[in-house]
Amino acid sequence: MRIGIVVDSACDLPVDFLRRNGVDILPISVRIDGTTQVDYRDEADTLAFLHSHIAERGASAETIPFSVEQIRDLFLQRLVIDYDHVFCITVTKTRSQIFENAQQASFASLNGYKPVRSAAGHNTPFALRVIDTQNLFCAQGILPVEAVRLRDAGDGPARIRARLEHLALHTYGYLVPRDLYYIRNRARHKGDRSVSLLSAALGTALDIKPVLRGWRGDTGPVAKLKGFDPAVRALFEFAARRVEAGLMTPTLTLCHGGDLDEMRAMPGYEALRAACASRNIEVHESVMSLTGMVNVGKGAVVVGFASEAHAFGGS
Numbered sequence: 110m111r112i113g114i115v116v117d118s119a120c121d122l123p124v125d126f127l128r129r130n131g132v133d134i135l136p137i138s139v140r141i142d143g144t145t146q147v148d149y150r151d152e153a154d155t156l157a158f159l160h161s162h163i164a165e166r167g168a169s170a171e172t173i174p175f176s177v178e179q180i181r182d183l184f185l186q187r188l189v190i191d192y193d194h195v196f197c198i199t200v201t202k203t204r205s206q207i208f209e210n211a212q213q214a215s216f217a218s219l220n221g222y223k224p225v226r227s228a229a230g231h232n233t234p235f236a237l238r239v240i241d242t243q244n245l246f247c248a249q250g251i252l253p254v255e256a257v258r259l260r261d262a263g264d265g266p267a268r269i270r271a272r273l274e275h276l277a278l279h280t281y282g283y284l285v286p287r288d289l290y291y292i293r294n295r296a297r298h299k300g301d302r303s304v305s306l307l308s309a310a311l312g313t314a315l316d317i318k319p320v321l322r323g324w325r326g327d328t329g330p331v332a333k334l335k336g337f338d339p340a341v342r343a344l345f346e347f348a349a350r351r352v353e354a355g356l357m358t359p360t361l362t363l364c365h366g367g368d369l370d371e372m373r374a375m376p377g378y379e380a381l382r383a384a385c386a387s388r389n390i391e392v393h394e395s396v397m398s399l400t401g402m403v404n405v406g407k408g409a410v411v412v413g414f415a416s417e418a419h420a421f422g423g424s
Contacts, residue, residue, distance in 0.1 A: 113192035121247035121364035180214035247362035248282025248413030282323035287408030345377030349384035357415040
């Protein structure tokens with residue numbers, strides 16, 4: 110059986126991994142002051158757009174996911190021909206319209222695929238499943254990496270689906286932002302008052318950085334630490350302890366709102382990589398997507414993994 114995997118471009122995985130494993134992308138467009146960039150996970154384009162637009166005007170940007178019709182056309186024009194079963198794995202539906210658009214497109218595709226598939230010489234059924242990762246940034250990447258691993262191991266759609274839906278409940282993403290004012294301005298632009306001016310001002314004045322956790326569709330602070338570098342060090346050291354305690358998949362993901370060499374020079378990075386190497390955990394590093402940087406600003410660092418329940422800072 111030919112199994113296809115689709116992600117949206119907010120999924121922070123390296124583009125070479127996506128291409129090598131035939132993972133298709135639902136692009137997201139970012140519009141800032143009349144300039145539009147379509148995100149196809151090209152790191153050079155992302156960094157160029159970051160330096161020229163996001164730092165100054167990103168808080169007021171508009172992000173535009175594929176519409177229901179665009180996703181339906183992708184499914185019907187190519188995926189129903191190329192594959193027998195497709196998993197479309199999306200960013201959490203609590204933060205984006207992509208899941209709902211893909212879900213609606215899947216219903217239309219399943220109702221209309223037979224003539225297209227028959228014309229291509231395929232008379233067997235086609236199936237499509239949209240899965241909400243319930244997470245963001247590189248934590249969203251845990252599920253498609255596992256889907257590729259299981260597909261390559263010969264597992265069938267039923268086992269892959271059950272595994273992905275289980276992992277979505279146990280995937281954690283931890284983020285340290287660099288600029289609280291940016292996050293506050295972005296939240297206000299979107300009508301989200303969860304980050305007040307006072308808290309942003311106090312955090313900036315005192316150089317306090319929150320550690321934000323994404324889990325089961327919810328995003329919120331789990332720690333507040335003084336200084337960006339100490340906060341990143343604490344995040345990396347915590348992730349290393351989770352690796353040593355045992356992860357639910359042999360995968361850890363990292364992303365950074367900037368050049369990856371900057372992240373690799375941050376305190377705690379080498380120790381985290383060493384912990385992963387000692388436990389045969391594969392690390393996927395990527396520049397954060399345009400959508401991600403628009404929402405949290407440049408310079409943020411994120412770690413993603415699947416794990417049993419735990420508290421931040423614990424072993």
